[in-house]
Amino acid sequence: MLVACGGDRGAPTKAVAPKAPPRAASPEVLQAAGIDNTVLAKALFGAKGTGSAQPAAPYGGYAKGCLAGGVELPETGPTWQAMRLSRNRNWGHPDTIAYIKRLSAKAAAQPGWNGLYIGDISQPRGGPMLTGHRSHQIGMDVDIWMKPALNLTLTRPDRENISSISTRRARGAYTNDNWTRAHHEILKAAASDPAVARIFVFPGAKVQMCRDARGNRDWLRKIRPWWGHHYHFHVRLSCPSGAAGCVDQAPMPPGDGCADAERWVQDILNPPPPDPNAPPPRPRREYVMSDLPQQCVSVLSSR
Numbered sequence: 194m195l196v197a198c199g200g201d202r203g204a205p206t207k208a209v210a211p212k213a214p215p216r217a218a219s220p221e222v223l224q225a226a227g228i229d230n231t232v233l234a235k236a237l238f239g240a241k242g243t244g245s246a247q248p249a250a251p252y253g254g255y256a257k258g259c260l261a262g263g264v265e266l267p268e269t270g271p272t273w274q275a276m277r278l279s280r281n282r283n284w285g286h287p288d289t290i291a292y293i294k295r296l297s298a299k300a301a302a303q304p305g306w307n308g309l310y311i312g313d314i315s316q317p318r319g320g321p322m323l324t325g326h327r328s329h330q331i332g333m334d335v336d337i338w339m340k341p342a343l344n345l346t347l348t349r350p351d352r353e354n355i356s357s358i359s360t361r362r363a364r365g366a367y368t369n370d371n372w373t374r375a376h377h378e379i380l381k382a383a384a385s386d387p388a389v390a391r392i393f394v395f396p397g398a399k400v401q402m403c404r405d406a407r408g409n410r411d412w413l414r415k416i417r418p419w420w421g422h423h424y425h426f427h428v429r430l431s432c433p434s435g436a437a438g439c440v441d442q443a444p445m446p447p448g449d450g451c452a453d454a455e456r457w458v459q460d461i462l463n464p465p466p467p468d469p470n471a472p473p474p475r476p477r478r479e480y481v482m483s484d485l486p487q488q489c490v491s492v493l494s495s496r
Contacts, residue, residue, distance in 0.1 A: 215253050215438045215486030223482055226494050234480045237493055238320030242281060245318050245495035249287050251331035252488040254440035255429065257480065259489035260319030260332035264290050272297035272308030274345050276338065276352045282322070285314040286332040288433050292388050293335060296428075297342075299382045303375035305341050310357070312336030312425050318492050321480050331439065333430040337383070339376065339423070361423035365395040366461040377402055383428055384415040391445060393419040393427040396457035403451035413449040418457045438488055 223230050228237070238259065249262035263284040268275050273293060275283040285293075297309040315332040316322060328334050338357040347355065360376065362369040380402065384392050396418035406413055419427075432439035446453075482490065 215258075215440070215488060218483050218485060218487045218490050220483065222487055222490050226490050228482050228490060228493065230481050230483050232481070233321070234482050234485055234489075235321035235323050237482065238316055238318055239323040241316065241318045241493070243317050244284060245492045247492065247495050250488075251286055251319070251333055251432065251436055251439040252492065253331060253438070253486040255328040255331055255334060255442065257484065258319060258331040258440070258486060259492045260284070260286060260315055260330075261488070261492045261495075262287075263315065263317050263319065263332055265317070266290050266293060266311060266314060268349075269345065270294065270297070270308075272301040272342075272345070273311055274308070274342065274347055274352065275311045276355070277312065278349055278352055280313065282313040282316055282329070283311065284317045284319075284332065285335065286430075286433065288388060289314060289332055289335055289430055292386060292428070292430060295386065296337075296379075296383055300342070300375075300379045303378055305343070305373070306375055306379070307345050308342045309379075310338035310340055310342045312338055312357075320485070320489065320493075327477075328429075333432070333439075335428050335430075336425040337428060338425050339371070341375070357424040359423045361395050361397055363397070364461050365397050365420070365423060366458045367397040368401045372398065372401065374405075377405055380416060380426060381406075381412055383426070384412040388430050389415055390429045390431040390442060391415050391417050392429070393417055393422050395419070395421065395423040396454050396461065398423070398426075399450070399454035400458055403449065403454060410449050413451065414445060414447075417445070417450065418454045438486060 244263035245261050247261040251260055252258050264287050266275050266283040300306050301308045314335045315329050319330045319332050339360045340357040358371045360372040399416050399418045432441045
C-alpha cells in the first residue's frame with residue numbers, strides 16, 4: 194500500500210523555486226550540531242518520537258525536506274481515526290491537520306460513511322522515512338483509506354490488523370464493485386478544497402470520475418493518475434502562505450486531465466513494448482543530512 198508518488202506524466206516535474214530557496218546543510222553546520230553526516234537521514238528522523246519545539250514550518254520539498262513544529266492528529270476524533278499507530282506517522286503541519294478534520298466531516302455526510310480512516314501523514318519531524326514513502330517529508334501529504342469508516346471505535350490493535358479495500362480491477366484500468374458514488378463525492382470534496390495542490394489515485398478511478406462528473410469540472414484537474422493508489426488516495430497540500438522555505442511541486446498542466454488519464458488506461462490495457470535502448474534505472478541514493486535543507490538541522494536538534 195505504500196507507493197511513492199511523484200509528478201505528472203508528460204508535464205514538468207521540477208519544483209517551482211520558492212521565494213527563498215532552502216540552502217543545503219553545510220559540513221560546518223552539521224559539525225556544530227554534532228550530527229554525523231555518514232548516518233542516513235531516515236535513521237535520524239525515524240528515531241524522533243515527538244515534534245520539534247518550534248513554530249510550524251515545512252522546509253524543502255515533498256520528497257526532500259522536514260517539518261518544524263509538527264502537530265499530532267488525535268488518534269480518534271468525531272469523524273476520523275488514525276490507522277497503524279505503531280508507525281507514529283500521524284503528524285503533520287497544522288494546515289494538514291485542519292484539512293483532515295474538514296474533509297472527514299464532509300465524508301461523514303456520505304451514506305455508509307461515518308468519517309475517514311487516515312493513513313500515513315508524516316513522521317513527527319518529517320524527513321525521510323525508514324520504510325515506504327519517498328514523499329510525506331514536510332507534513333503536507335496524507336493518505337486516506339478507500340475503506341468506508343463505519344466503526345470509529347477501533348482499538349489500537351484493531352488499527353494494526355484491519356486492512357483497507359482495493360477499488361481497482363484490471364491492474365488499475367477500471368474501478369471494481371467496491372467503488373461507490375460516495376468515493377466520487379469524497380474525492381470531489383477533497384479536490385475542491387483550495388488548500389489542495391493535487392490528489393493521486395489510480396488511473397481507472399480518474400477516468401470513472403471524468404465520466405460521472407456533472408456541472409463544474411474544475412476540481413477534476415487536481416485528480417492525477419498515478420501507479421498504485423487503489424487502497425488509498427494521496428492528498429498533497431500546497432505550501433502554506435508565507436512558508437518561504439517550502440518548495441511547491443510544479444504547476445499541473447492545463448485542462449481537466451481526463452484525456453491523459455485515458456492514455457494511462459490504454460497503456461495498462463496495451464502496454465507499449467520495452468525500449469531496448471533505455472538505460473537501466475539508477476538506484477535511488479539514500480539521503481544524508483547534507484542533502485536536506487539547512488533548517489532541518491535545527492528541526493532535528495530541537496528539544
